[in-house]
Amino acid sequence: MTVMNMIQAINNAHDVMMERDDNIVVTGEDIGYFGGVFRATEGLQKKYGTRRVFDAPIAEGGIVAVGIGMAAYGLRPVVEIQFADYIYPGFDQIVSEAGRMRYRTAGEWYLPMVIRSPYGGGIFGGQTHSQSPEALFAHACGIKTVIPSNPYDAKGLLIAAIEDDDPVVFFEPKRIYNGPFDGHFDRPVTPWAKHPAAEVPDGHYTVPIGKAxxxxxxxxxxxxxxxxxxxxxxxxxxxxxxxxxxxxxxxxxxxxxxxxxxxxxxxxxxxxxxxxxxxxxxxxxxxxxxxxxxxxxxxxxxxxxxxxxxxxxxxxxxxxxxxxxxxxxxxxxxxxx
The missing domain is CATH 3.40.50.920 (Rossmann fold)
Structure with a gap:
């Protein structure tokens, strides 16, 4: 067991799965050398190289489309949308292509991809960095929607999502990235801070998707x-x-x-x-x-x-x-x- 906050748990989930499976690739804006805006992918490019962890242009529709193509080809992509507010340009790709692939091919093709995104408010991000669009994805058939509340679940659910053969939208509440707010409900937190939050098992484990x-x-x-x-x-x-x-x-x-x-x-x-x-x-x-x-x-x-x-x-x-x-x-x- 290691004490981790949610950012560290998410990073560790990537690491555990990339070490186990060479088909797992990671892409998104600034997720490579920079390690992501919230550092959720920090160190992954250095460890696994630029062919498996690579930056994408500022084009969310393209990021999701590339992920769909990689998943259809046989890879297991984990794509990051930098903020959930930016996911709308990729919405058509998610609901019309990713969510329908298994059904439109009568089960011949499937799409094992994860679309991660920080979501919600609490860091004074303003109108374009703080939205909570989960209901839109809950309405779309063929997509699983996951929202963890703690580091243990974040790691276990992300591993389960990566192993899932269907597309998963994985929203990460950035207000609690660095741990619960300990009863202080009226002030922002600093999501970049490395405050420990909970004990998380080392190595591989899963939390079942669909179980409260x-x-x-x-x-x-x-x-x-x-x-x-x-x-x-x-x-x-x-x-x-x-x-x-x-x-x-x-x-x-x-x-x-x-x-x-x-x-x-x-x-x-x-x-x-x-x-x-x-x-x-x-x-x-x-x-x-x-x-x-x-x-x-x-x-x-x-x-x-x-x-x-x-x-x-x-x-x-x-x-x-x-x-x-x-x-x-x-x-x-x-x-x-």
Missing amino acids: AIARAGEAVTILAYGTMVHLALGVVAELGIDAEVIDLRTIVPVDIETIEESVKKTGRCIVLHEATRTAGFGAELSALVQERCFYHLEAPVVRVTGFDTPYPHSLEWAYFPGPIRLGNALKKVLED
Whole structure:
């Protein structure tokens, strides 16, 4: 076991897999000599060479297209989109080509590729470096969407994603790149800092895609969260002394509906928590699933706590985030109904 933050765990996952399999290649903007904006690929080019770790031009559609071609050829590419906000030029390639390849070829071809990207806010990145577009990919068939909340899961899930024979979009919450924020919900973190966060096994291991984790067991209310919001939920319920069960989804497609259903039927109450905008966010899908499967067990309506339906506000980003006050009010509401 080695103590790592999420950046180090992601870097180590690349290293472990590249050492095991010569077919794994890595590309993206500034990921080679520079090691990536957040240093997630630091040292890989020096160790594995420029034929396996190479920089790409500023052309996200091209980066994804090259990855699709490499995967179809028999390689296992891991491509990085420098920020999730930049992924839109590659969106058509992801949903129209990568996500449909297995189906359009009747299973003859498949695409074992991973599209990694830092996502979400918390570092004063502004409107073009802070978005949370996960719901768009959850809506597109043929793509798995993974969002870890801690270093252990980040490494295990990334290894599982690289080994998967279908395309995986792997969003990394940059607000917790250097470790959880230890109860400080109202200030930014420095994602480049090398603060340790958790013990992570050395070598190869996987965390299964499509299986949620119970981050905190409880009886009074279920909170469904992923990424950064898992830490918010854990901090707030501890501060308020509420016996909440916090479910870390880890993967939103495929979503672990069995764990969700079991928890909500036990607690009778549910809050859905995410950073992305409210309207048509993934929380709407979670809310609908809970209503469909747990309606007769609910003691109160499902409540969503989300970002606002506005363009991402640079100067007001900490007002935009779901924080302790908004989550605390939602807990009070759902427990009193």
